Amino acid sequence: MSKYKITEIEHPKYPWLHRIQAVSDVNEKVPKGTLGGFIENENNLSQEGTCWIYDDAICCENGEVKEEAALYDGSLVRGYAVVTGDTTFYDRAVAKRDCYICGGELKSGDGRTKTGSKMYSPVFVGENSARMAGYNIDGNNFLRLRDIGKLFNFYVGWDNNSVIINSGSEYNG
Numbered sequence: 001m002s003k004y005k006i007t008e009i010e011h012p013k014y015p016w017l018h019r020i021q022a023v024s025d026v027n028e029k030v031p032k033g034t035l036g037g038f039i040e041n042e043n044n045l046s047q048e049g050t051c052w053i054y055d056d057a058i059c060c061e062n063g064e065v066k067e068e069a070a071l072y073d074g075s076l077v078r079g080y081a082v083v084t085g086d087t088t089f090y091d092r093a094v095a096k097r098d099c100y101i102c103g104g105e106l107k108s109g110d111g112r113t114k115t116g117s118k119m120y121s122p123v124f125v126g127e128n129s130a131r132m133a134g135y136n137i138d139g140n141n142f143l144r145l146r147d148i149g150k151l152f153n154f155y156v157g158w159d160n161n162s163v164i165i166n167s168g169s170e171y172n173g
Contacts, residue, residue, distance in 0.1 A: 154170070
């Protein structure tokens with residue numbers, strides 16, 4: 001069953017993009033009849049789950065929004081980017097190229113310079129624990145992906161500006 005249709009309402013700057021409209025209740029914020037953001041084709045927004053593109057947000061090219069993901073404001077998903085899980089984009093957040101984002105919130109920057117302070121966070125693997133070095137920026141802890149891969153013994157690599165994570169392969173240093 002379809003949850004939305006692509007309307008004839010064109011984007012004012014990009015006429016190949018069209019606004020979506022809910023044909024059934026999608027979630028608490030999107031009852032039947034609600035106009036959403038813009039897509040290029042039906043592959044950009046899953047007909048399953050509660051995902052939605054709000055306001056003037058855009059998903060185009062081969063980008064995909066799935067599951068419970070939400071795009072707000074003027075956010076953008078394009079290229080081969082996949083935004084899924086409970087991910088929420090605000091402001092002018094952008095996902096492009098070959099990225100896969102499966103949780104959390106992304107916002108465009110506020111223009112302020114950020115200062116990080118070194119911190120150590122406990123990480124638990126089964127019954128064992130380890131301290132992992134990272135940084136605290138504005139009250140949020142950030143850990144390096146390679147360090148997590150080393151601790152859990154999974155492959156982390158990069159290819160054409162994309163992160164590759166393979167839990168079936170061992171850490172590669």
